[in-house]
Amino acid sequence: MNVENKFSQFNSFENLDIDSLIDKEKELIEYLILTEYKNGLSITSIRKNFGISQYKIKNTFKKYNISFRPSGTKPIDNDLSPQIIESYNNGESGEQIGKRLGIHPSTICRTLKKV
Numbered sequence: 001m002n003v004e005n006k007f008s009q010f011n012s013f014e015n016l017d018i019d020s021l022i023d024k025e026k027e028l029i030e031y032l033i034l035t036e037y038k039n040g041l042s043i044t045s046i047r048k049n050f051g052i053s054q055y056k057i058k059n060t061f062k063k064y065n066i067s068f069r070p071s072g073t074k075p076i077d078n079d080l081s082p083q084i085i086e087s088y089n090n091g092e093s094g095e096q097i098g099k100r101l102g103i104h105p106s107t108i109c110r111t112l113k114k115v
Contacts, residue, residue, distance in 0.1 A: 025037070030060045037066070084111050 029050065036046050037057075047054050061068065080101065087097045094108040102107075 033057055033060050035063060081111055084108055085115055088112055
């Protein structure tokens with residue numbers, strides 16, 4: 001087979017199922033949205049990271065029956081608490097720790113108060 005035939009087969013969209021690819025992409029984006037939220041990212045941060053509307057995020061939550069956290073709260077992974085405490089004891093401010101870990105400083109403060 002010559003190069004021209006190979007190239008024309010490569011560029012042929014006849015065998016490509018575009019609808020299926022689009023569905024898979026949507027599922028992947030939904031999975032990433034839910035994973036980011038589960039990992040503690042706020043809806044606003046997710047919206048900015050993915051360049052999508054808050055409406056799209058809320059519809060994704062409804063689709064998978066996910067309830068919203070109360071506004072302004074973010075769960076702290078138990079593995080992070082010792083790291084937060086150690087960083088604070090080493091002189092880092094709550095704002096510095098929060099910036100480095102992607103957690104709001106008030107959440108850092110609440111975590112430190114629990115200790």
